[in-house]
Amino acid sequence: xxxYVTVGTNDLARAARFYDAIAAEMGTGRMxxxxxxxxxxxxxxxxxxAATKPYDGNPATIGNxxxxxxxxxxxxxxxxxxxxxxxxxxxxxxxxxxRGDGGFYAGYFRDPDGNKLNAFVMGG
Numbered sequence: 001x002x003x004y005v006t007v008g009t010n011d012l013a014r015a016a017r018f019y020d021a022i023a024a025e026m027g028t029g030r031m032x033x034x035x036x037x038x039x040x041x042x043x044x045x046x047x048x049x050a051a052t053k054p055y056d057g058n059p060a061t062i063g064n065x066x067x068x069x070x071x072x073x074x075x076x077x078x079x080x081x082x083x084x085x086x087x088x089x090x091x092x093x094x095x096x097x098x099r100g101d102g103g104f105y106a107g108y109f110r111d112p113d114g115n116k117l118n119a120f121v122m123g124g
Contacts (some may be wrong), residue, residue: 001049002104003047003048004039004041004048004049004050005045005047005048005049005050005068005114006049006050006051006052007049007050007051007052007060007111007113008051008052008053008054008060008061008062008113008115009051009052009053009054009060009063009111009113010059010060010113011069011112011113012036012037012038012051012052012053014089014112014113015038015051015111015112015113016038016051017088017089018085018089018090018111018112019038019039019040019049019051019111020040021084021085021087021088022040022070022081022084022085023040023041023081025077025081025084026070026072026077026081027095028040028041028042028045028048031043031048032050032101036052036053036054037050037051037053038050038051038052046071048068049068051111051113057078060113062110062113062114062115063117065096066115066116067116067117067118068109068115068116068117068118069106069117069119069120070117070118070119070120071120071121072119072120072121073121074121075096075105077119077121078096078105078106078107078119078120078121079096079107081107081119082095082096082107082119083108084108085109085111085117085119088112089111089112090109090110090111090112091109091110092108092109093108093109093110093116093118094106094107094108094118095107096119101121102122104120104121105120105121105124106118106119106120106121107119107120
């Protein structure tokens with residue numbers, strides 16, 4: 001259902017370093033790039049993510065309760081994505097581990113602009 005997700009940034013170069021590293025671990029790269037916008041993903045593949053300077057010219061801000069979930073292959077990739085995020089300017093929002101009783105395993109982090117993400121796997 002979701003085609004892509006955008007997150008706001010006030011520093012596109014910094015966001016690019018963060019998302020380049022995340023995308024590389026997920027086996028993809030940049031698929032579209034402009035002066036104020038970069039999108040990562042695979043055309044025809046799963047939903048992608050983009051970092052953009054707001055179109056209205058106002059500063060980017062984070063949404064309270066908004067989060068982007070990145071579906072990992074397995075628990076090891078969740079752990080790697082979490083570590084990559086922290087090594088590339090991200091901050092911790094919850095170390096990788098099981099959540100609840102349904103086989104949901106996730107690690108939570110924020111990008112350098114404060115946007116919240118997680119890497120997760122179901123039933124793993």
